Amino acid sequence: MTRVRGGFKTKRRHNKVLALAKGYRLSRRTNIKRAQEAVLRAGNHIFAGRKLRKRDFRALWIARISAGLFESEINYSTFMHGLKQLNITLNRKVLAEMALSNRESFDSLVSKVIEIKK
Numbered sequence: 001m002t003r004v005r006g007g008f009k010t011k012r013r014h015n016k017v018l019a020l021a022k023g024y025r026l027s028r029r030t031n032i033k034r035a036q037e038a039v040l041r042a043g044n045h046i047f048a049g050r051k052l053r054k055r056d057f058r059a060l061w062i063a064r065i066s067a068g069l070f071e072s073e074i075n076y077s078t079f080m081h082g083l084k085q086l087n088i089t090l091n092r093k094v095l096a097e098m099a100l101s102n103r104e105s106f107d108s109l110v111s112k113v114i115e116i117k118k
Contacts, residue, residue: 018032020035021039061092061096062096064096065095068100072107083113088109
């Protein structure tokens with residue numbers, strides 16, 4: 001039986017992996033097997049990072065809203081509950097942006113929630 005050489009397709013697949021491993025250090029950049037392992041692991045970290053980014057932004061928005069509420073002596077959970085009772089459906093991203101840049105409208109929301117609380 002004759003020996004089958006890897007040929008064109010194998011070379012193309014190897015080059016694709018090595019292109020993804022560009023910038024890695026030592027044999028992870030040049031050795032096909034090590035590069036394949038490194039690329040697979042990096043892909044797992046990238047996938048997980050996309051999920052973590054969503055969590056991080058939500059935590060950031062909540063922290064900004066809480067900071068905006070600090071002067072009003074009302075806490076975050078009471079504020080969000082009051083917004084739900086008033087049927088105000090602004091998401092946390094918009095509320096955080098209001099707390100930073102549009103302070104007077106954010107304060108008007110806070111005053112509405114405080115009135116409901118009393």
